[in-house]
Amino acid sequence: MDGGKKFGSKKSSPPLSLNQFVALTSPLLDLEKEAEISASIGTSSSRSLDAAQKRGSAILNLKCTDAQTGLMGKTLLELQPNRGDILPAHKFGTHDVVVLKPNKADPGSASLGQGVVYRIKDSAITVAFDDIPEDGLNSPLRLEKVANEVTYRRMKDALIQLSKGVQKGPAVDLVPVLFGEKPPEILKKTFQLTPFNKNLDHSQKDAILKALMSKQVFLLHGPPGTGKTTTVVELILQEVKRGSKILACAASNIAVDNIVERLFPYRVKLVRLGHPARLLPQVLESALDAQVLRGDNSTLANDIRKEMRVLNGKLLKTKDRNTKRDIRKELKMLAKEEKKRQQLAVTDVIKNADVVLTTLTGAWTRKLDNNTFDLVIIDEAAQALEIACWLALLKGSRCILAGDHLQLPPTIQSTEAEKKGLGKTLFERLAGLYGEEVMSMLTVQYRMHELIMNWSSKELYSSKIEAHSSVSRHMLYDLEGVKRSPSTEPTLLLIDTAGCDMEEKKDEEDSTLNEGEAEVAVAHAKRLVESGLHPSNIGIITPYAAQVVCLRVLRGKDDKLKDVEISTVDGFQGREKEAIIISMVRSNSKKEVGFLSDHRRMNVAVTRARRQCCLVCDAETVSGDRFLKRLVEYFEEHAEYLSASEFVQ
Numbered sequence: 001m002d003g004g005k006k007f008g009s010k011k012s013s014p015p016l017s018l019n020q021f022v023a024l025t026s027p028l029l030d031l032e033k034e035a036e037i038s039a040s041i042g043t044s045s046s047r048s049l050d051a052a053q054k055r056g057s058a059i060l061n062l063k064c065t066d067a068q069t070g071l072m073g074k075t076l077l078e079l080q081p082n083r084g085d086i087l088p089a090h091k092f093g094t095h096d097v098v099v100l101k102p103n104k105a106d107p108g109s110a111s112l113g114q115g116v117v118y119r120i121k122d123s124a125i126t127v128a129f130d131d132i133p134e135d136g137l138n139s140p141l142r143l144e145k146v147a148n149e150v151t152y153r154r155m156k157d158a159l160i161q162l163s164k165g166v167q168k169g170p171a172v173d174l175v176p177v178l179f180g181e182k183p184p185e186i187l188k189k190t191f192q193l194t195p196f197n198k199n200l201d202h203s204q205k206d207a208i209l210k211a212l213m214s215k216q217v218f219l220l221h222g223p224p225g226t227g228k229t230t231t232v233v234e235l236i237l238q239e240v241k242r243g244s245k246i247l248a249c250a251a252s253n254i255a256v257d258n259i260v261e262r263l264f265p266y267r268v269k270l271v272r273l274g275h276p277a278r279l280l281p282q283v284l285e286s287a288l289d290a291q292v293l294r295g296d297n298s299t300l301a302n303d304i305r306k307e308m309r310v311l312n313g314k315l316l317k318t319k320d321r322n323t324k325r326d327i328r329k330e331l332k333m334l335a336k337e338e339k340k341r342q343q344l345a346v347t348d349v350i351k352n353a354d355v356v357l358t359t360l361t362g363a364w365t366r367k368l369d370n371n372t373f374d375l376v377i378i379d380e381a382a383q384a385l386e387i388a389c390w391l392a393l394l395k396g397s398r399c400i401l402a403g404d405h406l407q408l409p410p411t412i413q414s415t416e417a418e419k420k421g422l423g424k425t426l427f428e429r430l431a432g433l434y435g436e437e438v439m440s441m442l443t444v445q446y447r448m449h450e451l452i453m454n455w456s457s458k459e460l461y462s463s464k465i466e467a468h469s470s471v472s473r474h475m476l477y478d479l480e481g482v483k484r485s486p487s488t489e490p491t492l493l494l495i496d497t498a499g500c501d502m503e504e505k506k507d508e509e510d511s512t513l514n515e516g517e518a519e520v521a522v523a524h525a526k527r528l529v530e531s532g533l534h535p536s537n538i539g540i541i542t543p544y545a546a547q548v549v550c551l552r553v554l555r556g557k558d559d560k561l562k563d564v565e566i567s568t569v570d571g572f573q574g575r576e577k578e579a580i581i582i583s584m585v586r587s588n589s590k591k592e593v594g595f596l597s598d599h600r601r602m603n604v605a606v607t608r609a610r611r612q613c614c615l616v617c618d619a620e621t622v623s624g625d626r627f628l629k630r631l632v633e634y635f636e637e638h639a640e641y642l643s644a645s646e647f648v649q
């Protein structure tokens with residue numbers, strides 16, 4: 001696929017119809033749910049717990065080292081390993097739903113509580129629980145990941161709603177446009193843009209104008225580092241000024257919080273919906289729960305609860321049947337009133353907000369029933385399942401999707417569902433359907449030295465991206481405390497492992513790793529640190545999970561490298577570092593490159609780097625793929641070339 005050429009071009013095949021979309025998605029969603037459930041332990045599983053720990057879906061033998069209340073009534077428990085200082089390798093992520101059990105309890109046994117992962121460190125994991133019994137916390141414990149059924153249920157509900165046809169409701173005119181039955185329209189009127197952010201560049205302003213003129217749909221195409229979120233924030237401000245009521249969503253909580261934070265300085269009336277454990281501490285004040293607690297109706301509900309407590313006391317004491325009956329009647333009435341006040345408190349907050357912000361899943365909450373929006377904005381839309389987008393889209397009459405379909409799509413667990421197209425995003429589909437008619441690409445990037453940018457710009461964005469002057473020539477040694485040295489001078493670095501006896505191998509889970517290459521990557525990170533670069537400015541990324549583990553073990557051997565971040569490429573999407581070291585792993589005589597050949601993955605990998613991008617690979621193996629060959633050739637032409645043999649004794 002040449003993404004650059006694809007951009008803006010219309011497909012000749014007929015557009016996917018609403019019915020086809022529903023028929024295709026429904027079974028694939030079931031497959032995906034099954035895959036997620038079988039990845040977690042499940043209640044009836046007889047598989048041994050050790051195997052679950054190996055797979056990363058359970059962490060055994062933990063001790064509770066801290067319990068705090070906070071986060072609007074939640075209890076935060078910190079759990080550390082009973083043996084050793086470091087948690088075993090696991091696949092738990094912040095915001096995952098987990099259950100806590102006694103360490104030795106049977107797989108199907110009841111849990112002590114269900115919670116949401118709040119924070120993860122190498123040595124501890126903190127979970128937020130609504131309710132947790134005090135008994136049992138002093139004995140060894142284990143955590144299990146559970147499938148997040150709520151998300152699937154909501155997506156299924158949205159599919160059912162779509163399958164009935166959208167005959168009424170806010171999205172009635174939007175649906176036919178998004179399925180190619182009616183053409184998208186634009187306002188004839190021209191706008192004079194007075195931006196709130198005075199620094200916007202020409203492509204950002206053009207995109208905003210075009211978005212403001214769209215009547216049903218607009219796609220904001222934001223290649224890496226081009227200020228997509230900056231533009232989304234400006235768009236929200238412009239729309240609020242126009243009087244629009246906006247639902248702003250993203251696939252991940254962090255992306256939603258990012259928008260909330262950036263809106264703060266403009267004093268927009270906003271509310272953030274979502275579980276407090278999933279919100280950044282700095283946005284908690286704008287959370288629905290926090291605002292509800294401050295509302296008048298909430299105070300009334302509290303007073304009613306107090307009154308009910310007094311009546312309950314009386315009820316226990318009184319013996320008279322008639323009095324008892326009267327008290328019960330009154331209690332029933334008060335309970336009804338309390339519930340009503342609670343609901344009103346929520347409704348008030350949502351009604352008063354100009355912008356409601358939540359994840360896509362969160363948009364399907366009952367709290368938003370009966371609420372409609374003039375505009376639905378979805379950030380990270382190219383990383384969300386199409387059906388997840390519909391959870392928000394059905395609540396609005398117009399939409400703006402921001403994303404980049406030339407970076408990685410959403411992660412799909414089921415290989416079969418992925419093959420059959422569950423991962424095809426709405427953003428990509430609409431880009432194919434309408435192209436430039438409804439789309440604008442941001443073309444100035446604020447992250448990368450131009451040498452890092454040029455390869456990606458040429459390969460994927462038709463050479464349309466330019467580097468802003470503030471970054472186009474920036475070097476590692478321009479950073480304070482960094483010495484000019486052979487390690488910090490190059491912008492691009494190719495460390496070739498070919499002929500150095502560094503073959504790939506498989507781990508127990510069948511993921512590929514390359515120990516020799518990991519040593520070289522870590523050795524280069526060490527040289528950068530020795531030249532004065534702070535380790536937190538370095539990221540080592542690799543496509544393979546097993547290589548991440550291998551790299552982390554090596555990092556653990558040198559205390560100076562503690563703050564070097566190591567991640568999969570997929571896990572690093574949306575992030576950046578001053579220096580990025582990419583460990584490509586594949587090295588074999590058959591020149592097999594597996595999923596390295598996905599253009600989007602390599603695009604994400606290279607474009608994480610601000611001032612230096614170092615590629616560690618077996619140039620001969622990876623050149624077996626045409627796309628990767630061009631990458632290697634680009635590095636051969638513009639990079640400092642080193643043999644891996646220089647890095648190992």
Ligand SMILES: Nc1ncnc2c1ncn2[C@@H]1O[C@H](COP(=O)(O)OP(=O)(O)OP(=O)(O)O)[C@@H](O)[C@H]1O
Nearest residue numbers: 199200201222223224225226227228229230446574
């Ligand atoms: N017009 C501008 N002038 C100066 N700096 C800008 C401008 N637009 C964006 N930036 C800067 O570029 C960086 C990236 O911006 P932003 O976070 O909006 O990008 P993004 O496109 O959402 O990121 P990603 O590439 O991760 O998707 C930020 O540091 C931001 O301040």
